[in-house]
Amino acid sequence: EPEVTQTPSHQVTQMGQEVILRCVPISNHLYFYWYRQILGQKVEFLVSFYNNEISEKSEIFDDQFSVERPDGSNFTLKIRSTKLEDSAMYFCASRVQGPLSYEQYFGPGTRLTVT
Amino acid sequence: RKEVEQDPGPFNVPEGATVAFNCTYSNSASQSFFWYRQDCRKEPKLLMSVYSSGNEDGRFTAQLNRASQYISLLIRDSKLSDSATYLCVVTGGFKTIFGAGTRLFVKA
Numbered sequence: 769e770p771e772v773t774q775t776p777s778h779q780v781t782q783m784g785q786e787v788i789l790r791c792v793p794i795s796n797h798l799y800f801y802w803y804r805q806i807l808g809q810k811v812e813f814l815v816s817f818y819n820n821e822i823s824e825k826s827e828i829f830d831d832q833f834s835v836e837r838p839d840g841s842n843f844t845l846k847i848r849s850t851k852l853e854d855s856a857m858y859f860c861a862s863r864v865q866g867p868l869s870y871e872q873y874f875g876p877g878t879r880l881t882v883t
Numbered sequence: 884r885k886e887v888e889q890d891p892g893p894f895n896v897p898e899g900a901t902v903a904f905n906c907t908y909s910n911s912a913s914q915s916f917f918w919y920r921q922d923c924r925k926e927p928k929l930l931m932s933v934y935s936s937g938n939e940d941g942r943f944t945a946q947l948n949r950a951s952q953y954i955s956l957l958i959r960d961s962k963l964s965d966s967a968t969y970l971c972v973v974t975g976g977f978k979t980i981f982g983a984g985t986r987l988f989v990k991a
Contacts, residue, residue, distance in 0.1 A: 801979065810984060811927060811970065816977040823977035859926055870915040870974055874926040 770794045772875035774860050780881045781850055789845045789878045791860030800843045801861040801872060802835065804828070811859070817843065850882045884909045886980045889971050893986035900961050904985050906954040906971030916947050918956045919970040921984065927970055930956075961989045 773792045781787050793800050802814040816823040817835055832854075834846045843862075847854055857879050861872040889906045896902050904918075916934075919927040931938060933945040933954050944957040954971055966989045971982035 799977075803979075803981075811921075811981040813979050813981070816979075818977070826978070857924070871917065871929055871932060872979065873929065876926050 772860055772862055772873055774858075774875035774878050776878060777876065778879045778881070780883065783852060783882055784849050786846065786848050787850055787880065789847075789858050789860075789880070791843045791845070791875055792841050793843055793860065793862030794873060795841070796864060797862035797873075798865045799823075799863045799872075800835075800837070801863075802845045803859045803861065803874075804856040805859065805877075806853075806856045814845070847880075850880075852882050855880055855882045885982075886910060887971055887973050887982040889969075889982035890985045891983075893988055895988045895990065896961055898961060898963060898989055898991055900989075901957065901959050902961055902987060904956040904958075904969050904971070904987075906956075906982055908952050908954070908971075908973045908980075910973070910975055910980075911949075911952060913952075913973045913975045915974040916954050917972040917974075918943075918945055918954075919972055919981075920967040921970055922967050927972075927981075930969070958987075961987075963989050963991060965989050 775790045800817040805811045813826050814829045815825040836844050857877045859877045860875040863872045887908050918930040921927045933947045935947050937946045942959045946955045968984040968986045970984045973980050
């Protein structure tokens with residue numbers, strides 16, 4: 769069964785450094801998403817991406833964040849100048865084109881630790 | 884009012900019990916509704932989509948009431964393996980909102 773994959777599974781970085789989190793969505797999916805989940809808190813929407821551009825972003829997704837689909841398979845989240853409060857689990861998700869299905873499938877996540 | 888609100892839980896039930904989860908949402912323009920389950924430190928996994936007509940998948944039944952902006956999930960004959968956090972998820976446009984989740988503990 770096809771699945772969303774994410775790398776790395778765990779990233780440790782120092783405050784102020786840049787990190788790139790990588791995702792490979794399911795191959796026939798056209799909508800891509802990033803979410804974060806701070807330990808013990810709920811899953812929070814960051815951004816959605818379709819047709820090589822951002823469709824919607826939350827107030828969390830400020831200038832510190834950017835997304836890119838550099839090739840036909842990868843979808844990346846870049847966090848510039850990381851802060852301690854960026855420590856969280858970051859999930860990528862994808863779905864097929866609607867309206868037949870809006871179901872999103874999640875990757876296993878990248879645990880980001882900022883020290 | 885929170886965009887998506889769930890019972891705070893946790894629910895502690897014996898094996899074989901029936902347990903009901905409730906969820907309300909604030910945006911009447913919301914388009915799609917789902918229940919996900921999340922195990923500790925794992926990704927959310929889709930349990931089922933929720934339709935106004937109601938839908939059932941084995942021991943799981945989901946229902947949507949658009950007029951009341953209310954979503955429910957019923958688990959019958961609960962198993963130990965049902966222990967997890969159940970997440971109510973609502974989408975509108977390209978944005979997805981998760982509820983905080985309701986933790987379920989099923990005990991032998």
